[in-house]
Amino acid sequence: MTTCVKCRQDVGFLGMLSLNRQTGRCGKCESEVKQALMRFRVAFVNFCSDGKLTPEKWKALLTAAAHDQLNIQEALVFIREDALNLLNRILTFADSDGYIKEEDEQNIRYIGQTLAIPVADMQPILNRLDRLKYITNIRRGNLPQVMPSIRLDTDEFCHIEIPATYHKVNSKSVSYVQGRFVITNKKLRFLSPTGGTEISWNSVMRVQKYPNGIYLELSRKSGNGFYAVSDSLLTEAVIDTLARIAKRQLVGERSTGDSRRIPQEVRAAVWQRDQGKCVQCGAHDYLEFDHIIPYSKGGASTVNNVQLLCRRCNLQKSDRI
Numbered sequence: 571m572t573t574c575v576k577c578r579q580d581v582g583f584l585g586m587l588s589l590n591r592q593t594g595r596c597g598k599c600e601s602e603v604k605q606a607l608m609r610f611r612v613a614f615v616n617f618c619s620d621g622k623l624t625p626e627k628w629k630a631l632l633t634a635a636a637h638d639q640l641n642i643q644e645a646l647v648f649i650r651e652d653a654l655n656l657l658n659r660i661l662t663f664a665d666s667d668g669y670i671k672e673e674d675e676q677n678i679r680y681i682g683q684t685l686a687i688p689v690a691d692m693q694p695i696l697n698r699l700d701r702l703k704y705i706t707n708i709r710r711g712n713l714p715q716v717m718p719s720i721r722l723d724t725d726e727f728c729h730i731e732i733p734a735t736y737h738k739v740n741s742k743s744v745s746y747v748q749g750r751f752v753i754t755n756k757k758l759r760f761l762s763p764t765g766g767t768e769i770s771w772n773s774v775m776r777v778q779k780y781p782n783g784i785y786l787e788l789s790r791k792s793g794n795g796f797y798a799v800s801d802s803l804l805t806e807a808v809i810d811t812l813a814r815i816a817k818r819q820l821v822g823e824r825s826t827g828d829s830r831r832i833p834q835e836v837r838a839a840v841w842q843r844d845q846g847k848c849v850q851c852g853a854h855d856y857l858e859f860d861h862i863i864p865y866s867k868g869g870a871s872t873v874n875n876v877q878l879l880c881r882r883c884n885l886q887k888s889d890r891i
């Protein structure tokens with residue numbers, strides 16, 4: 571005689587066929603649980619559609635799960651993909667801002683603990699979080715300091731040194747100047763075997779981040795344009811912060827009036843439309859908001875012109891443009 575672990579009834583000879591051997595539930599109980607799990611999932615996704623999980627929301631979800639007599643461990647495994655999706659969403663939104671807010675960090679840790687996300691799944695999330703925290707700190711004026719490979723002036727110190735390739739636009743063609751940035755408290759140096767340039771912080775009007783480099787807009791003629799660098803997030807953050815300090819502008823979180831910024835409603839709509847995955851390869855992690863027509867070519871920050879790409883596809887796209 572075999573009994574269902576849920577309803578405790580004898581499943582009978584024919585019932586053996588529909589008994590789920592893993593859960594030990596009869597066919598009827600199994601389909602009830604499946605439906606309850608689906609309700610729980612829908613509630614979770616709806617509750618977190620604003621990108622946050624709060625203790626209040628979690629309490630309400632637990633109450634609903636208890637009402638449906640759900641095993642909470644089973645429910646957590648069932649919504650794992652959605653939980654990871656929520657975590658990636660928080661990171662992608664922060665990445666788009668170029669910094670992470672304290673409340674977002676707390677939310678990430680809360681979700682990881684509450685929803686019992688396994689360490690292996692959590693580690694890449696925490697790595698990306700740490701990197702965003704590092705960048706956020708730089709924007710607040712806590713710049714790194716490294717030993718430069720060249721002699722600097724007295725009272726000059728180096729914040730980062732990084733290989734860079736200048737895309738020099740000539741009247742008919744583009745030439746690629748291999749070199750490196752030596753970024754100091756006094757100036758932005760681009761050194762190449764053929765010379766290079768020194769740019770004072772006051773002449774840096776704007777710096778824009780691309781997946782594969784940065785675009786410099788200067789108040790002088792030479793040195794303007796695109797520089798390919800491996801770590802554009804770090805390079806942009808350091809240059810932007812030093813230019814702000816030189817111009818006595820506010821450092822820290824960037825103003826919401828930045829026209830390049832993708833509005834929150836647009837991000838939310840794009841995330842929903844693209845279902846939290848790369849539109850090209852379907853990857854779920856390390857997603858970035860991409861302007862389909864680049865901002866520099868007049869592309870707007872609208873739902874129609876923004877899509878989700880994973881880091882790898884975004885880099886490939888940038889290399890083609």
Ligand SMILES: [Zn+2]
Nearest residue numbers: 574577596599
């Ligand atoms: Zn049963």
Ligand SMILES: [Zn+2]
Nearest residue numbers: 848851880883
């Ligand atoms: Zn991709």
